[in-house]
Amino acid sequence: MAKPLGFEKPLGMRDILPDSLAKQRHLERALRECIERWGYEEISTPSLEYYDTVGAASATLTDRMFRLLDKQGHTVVLRPDMTAPIARVVSSLYKTVPLPLRLFYQANVFRAQEKEAGRNAEFFQTGIELIGDASVDADAEAIALAVFCLQAAGVETFRIAIGHVDFVDGLLEEWIEDEPVRNQFRQFLVERDFVGFRHLLSTLELEPEAKERLESLLRLRGGKSKIEEARALTKNGKARRAVETIASLWEALEAYGVTDDLLLDFNLIINLNYYTGVVFEGYAADLGSPLLGGGRYDHLLAQFGRPAHATGFAIKMDRLLMVTPAAESPPAVRVLLCYTEDRRTEALAEAQLLRADGLVVVTWLVNNPAEAQDIQGASYSKVICLTKQEE
Amino acid sequence: MGFSDLSQKLTIAMPKGRIFEEAVHFLQQAGLQVTAELQDSRKLVIPVENARLEFILAKPTDVPTYVEYGVADVGVVGKDVLLEEERDVYELLDLQIGYCRMMVAGMPDWKPTEAPRVATKYPKIASRYFREQGQQVEVIKLNGSVELAPMIGLADRIVDIVSTGRTLKENGLVELEHICEITTRLIANRASYRMKSEAVDDIASKFLEVIPRKA
Numbered sequence: 001m002a003k004p005l006g007f008e009k010p011l012g013m014r015d016i017l018p019d020s021l022a023k024q025r026h027l028e029r030a031l032r033e034c035i036e037r038w039g040y041e042e043i044s045t046p047s048l049e050y051y052d053t054v055g056a057a058s059a060t061l062t063d064r065m066f067r068l069l070d071k072q073g074h075t076v077v078l079r080p081d082m083t084a085p086i087a088r089v090v091s092s093l094y095k096t097v098p099l100p101l102r103l104f105y106q107a108n109v110f111r112a113q114e115k116e117a118g119r120n121a122e123f124f125q126t127g128i129e130l131i132g133d134a135s136v137d138a139d140a141e142a143i144a145l146a147v148f149c150l151q152a153a154g155v156e157t158f159r160i161a162i163g164h165v166d167f168v169d170g171l172l173e174e175w176i177e178d179e180p181v182r183n184q185f186r187q188f189l190v191e192r193d194f195v196g197f198r199h200l201l202s203t204l205e206l207e208p209e210a211k212e213r214l215e216s217l218l219r220l221r222g223g224k225s226k227i228e229e230a231r232a233l234t235k236n237g238k239a240r241r242a243v244e245t246i247a248s249l250w251e252a253l254e255a256y257g258v259t260d261d262l263l264l265d266f267n268l269i270i271n272l273n274y275y276t277g278v279v280f281e282g283y284a285a286d287l288g289s290p291l292l293g294g295g296r297y298d299h300l301l302a303q304f305g306r307p308a309h310a311t312g313f314a315i316k317m318d319r320l321l322m323v324t325p326a327a328e329s330p331p332a333v334r335v336l337l338c339y340t341e342d343r344r345t346e347a348l349a350e351a352q353l354l355r356a357d358g359l360v361v362v363t364w365l366v367n368n369p370a371e372a373q374d375i376q377g378a379s380y381s382k383v384i385c386l387t388k389q390e391e
Numbered sequence: 392m393g394f395s396d397l398s399q400k401l402t403i404a405m406p407k408g409r410i411f412e413e414a415v416h417f418l419q420q421a422g423l424q425v426t427a428e429l430q431d432s433r434k435l436v437i438p439v440e441n442a443r444l445e446f447i448l449a450k451p452t453d454v455p456t457y458v459e460y461g462v463a464d465v466g467v468v469g470k471d472v473l474l475e476e477e478r479d480v481y482e483l484l485d486l487q488i489g490y491c492r493m494m495v496a497g498m499p500d501w502k503p504t505e506a507p508r509v510a511t512k513y514p515k516i517a518s519r520y521f522r523e524q525g526q527q528v529e530v531i532k533l534n535g536s537v538e539l540a541p542m543i544g545l546a547d548r549i550v551d552i553v554s555t556g557r558t559l560k561e562n563g564l565v566e567l568e569h570i571c572e573i574t575t576r577l578i579a580n581r582a583s584y585r586m587k588s589e590a591v592d593d594i595a596s597k598f599l600e601v602i603p604r605k606a
Contacts, residue, residue, distance in 0.1 A: 159585050192479075192480065194481065221588060263588060283582040283585045288460045288461020288581070289479075289582060290581060
C-alpha cells in the first residue's frame with residue numbers, strides 16, 4: 001500500500017463529529033435508562049483480547065477480526081463482539097457470583113470489512129446478556145427488552161423476526177439421514193439462498209411428502225397462526241419441542257404486550273453453530289439491514305469453564321441512528337462572554353456564576369471593544385461584553 | 392403496523408440489459424401493471440400509482456447492490472451477476488428465464504500452458520472456478536467484447552455467458568468447459584423480506600404461478 005496521506009485513517013475507521021455524537025449519546029442514554037429498569041448492570045471489558053480465548057470463542061469469523069501481536073508475541077484481537085468477553089468475565093472474576101446474571105454494555109467492537117472501503121469496521125453497540133437462565137421466560141425477557149429498547153430509542157416502525165435453530169435441525173433430521181446433506185441445507189438457509197435450497201431438494205430421492213414439507217419451511221413465517229402450521233409440519237421430537245418453546249415464548253410475549261411488532265420465521269438461521277435455541281433479528285422501515293440480533297447461546301460459557309445457559313442481544317448503534325429522529329432536548333442557553341484583559345477577573349467570575357446557574361458560557365478574550373463587535377454571535381443566545389471602560 | 396398492512400409499497404429493481412425484455416414479459420404474465428413507460432422510457436425511476444409499485448431501472452450488475460442496501464426491496468437479476476457480486480440478499484425464486492451457460496471458451500487449437508491468461512467480465516467467478524480445478528491462471532478483467540481477447544492475443548481463454556453460442560462461433564471460438572447454468576432470479580432485501588413480508592410474499596407467489604414447469 002502507498003504511504004497514507006497525512007489526513008488518512010485506517011480502512012473502515014470513522015470520525016464522529018459533535019452533532020452525530022450528541023445524537024448517539026442521547027440514544028445511548030435512552031437505551032441505558034430502559035435497560036437499567038430491568039435490573040441489568042453495566043460492564044466494561046478491554047478492547048484487546050487474546051485470539052486463542054475470546055477470539056476463538058467469538059461468533060465472528062476469524063478473517064473478519066483485526067489480529068495483532070502483543071509485545072510477548074501472542075496474537076491478540078480487537079474485540080469483535082462483547083458477548084465472548086462477558087462470558088470470560090462471568091467464568092473468571094465472577095466465578096463465584098451466583099447466576100443468573102444480568103449485564104449490559106455500551107461499547108465499540110471491531111470487524112474488518114472486505115467490500116467497499118467506506119464501510120465501517122468499528123461499530124458501537126448497546127447490548128444485554130442474561131446468563132444462567134435456561135427458561136423460555138429468559139428468551140421472552142430478551143426479546144421484550146429489545147422491543148422496549150427500540151421504542152425508547154424512538155424507532156417508529158420495526159419488526160423482530162423470531163426463529164428456533166432446533167426447528168430447522170429437527171425437520172432436516174426427520175427426512176434426511178445424511179449429515180453433510182443436512183449441512184448443505186443449513187448453509188443455503190444461512191446464505192439466504194432459497195433457490196439453492198429448492199434445487200438441492202429437487203435432486204434428492206425423497207418421498208413427495210418429504211419434499212413438500214421441507215419446501216414449506218421456506219414459507220413458514222408470519223403471526224401466531226404459524227405455530228399451529230409448524231406443529232402440523234413435523235413429528236420429529238426436537239422440532240416439536242422447538243415449536244412448543246416458540247408457543248410458550250409467544251404466550252410470554254403476549255403478556256409483555258409486544259407481539260404486534262413480532263414476526264415468527266421458522267427458517268431464520270443467523271449464525272451456524274453458535275446459537276443453540278431461540279434466535280431473533282430486528283429490522284426497521286427504510287433500513288436495508290438488521291439493526292439488532294440475538295438469541296440463545298448455551299455452549300459459549302462452557303468454553304471458558306463455567307457451563308451456563310445464556311441469551312442476549314446487541315443493537316447496532318450506527319443503524320439505530322439512521323432510523324431515529326433527532327434528539328428533542330431543549331437547546332441549552334449559550335452565552336458568549338467577551339472581555340478585555342483589564343476586566344478578566346470580573347469576567348471569569350461572572351462566567352462561573354452563570355455556569356453555576358446552568359447556562360453554557362464561552363469566554364473570549366478580545367483586545368478592544370471594537371473587536372468584540374465583530375464577533376459573529378449568531379450561534380449564541382446572548383452576548384455579554386465586559387470590555388475596557390471608555391476613558 | 393401489523394400484518395394486514397396492505398399499504399406497503401414495493402420497489403423493484405429491474406436489469407436494463409440482456410434479460411430485460413424477457414423479464415418485463417414475465418412481469419406482465421404475473422399480472423403486474425407494467426406501463427409502456429417501463430419499456431421505452433429513459434426515466435430511471437418509474438412509479439406505478441395504483442399498484443403500490445415502483446420500478447428502478449438499473450445496470451444489471453448494480454441490481455444486487457440496490458437490493459442489498461434496501462433502496463430496492465426486491466430485484467430481478469441473473470445468477471451470473473449474483474455469483475460475481477456476492478451481495479447479502481435473499482435469493483427467493485428461480486424464474487427460469489434468461490437461460491444461458493457460464494463457459495470457458497477459447498480457440499479450437501488451444502493447448503494448456505503453464506499460467507494461461509483468461510479474460511472475463513466475471514473475475515470472481517473465473518478465479519473461483521480455476522482455483523477449484525487446481526489450475527493456475529492469470530485472470531484479466533474486461534468490461535465487454537471478451538471474445539476479442541483470444542483473437543488478438545490478450546488471453547488464451549475467456550470465461551463468459553453463452554446462450555446460443557453464435558457470438559462465439561462468429562469469432563472462431565469453441566466452448567471448452569462448462570462452469571454452471573445461469574437463470575434469472577428474484578432477490579429480496581434482508582429487511583424488506585421481513586418488514587414488507589406480505590408484499591414480498593405476494594409478488595413471489597404471483598411469480599411462482601408463471602414460472603414454467605420443467606418438463
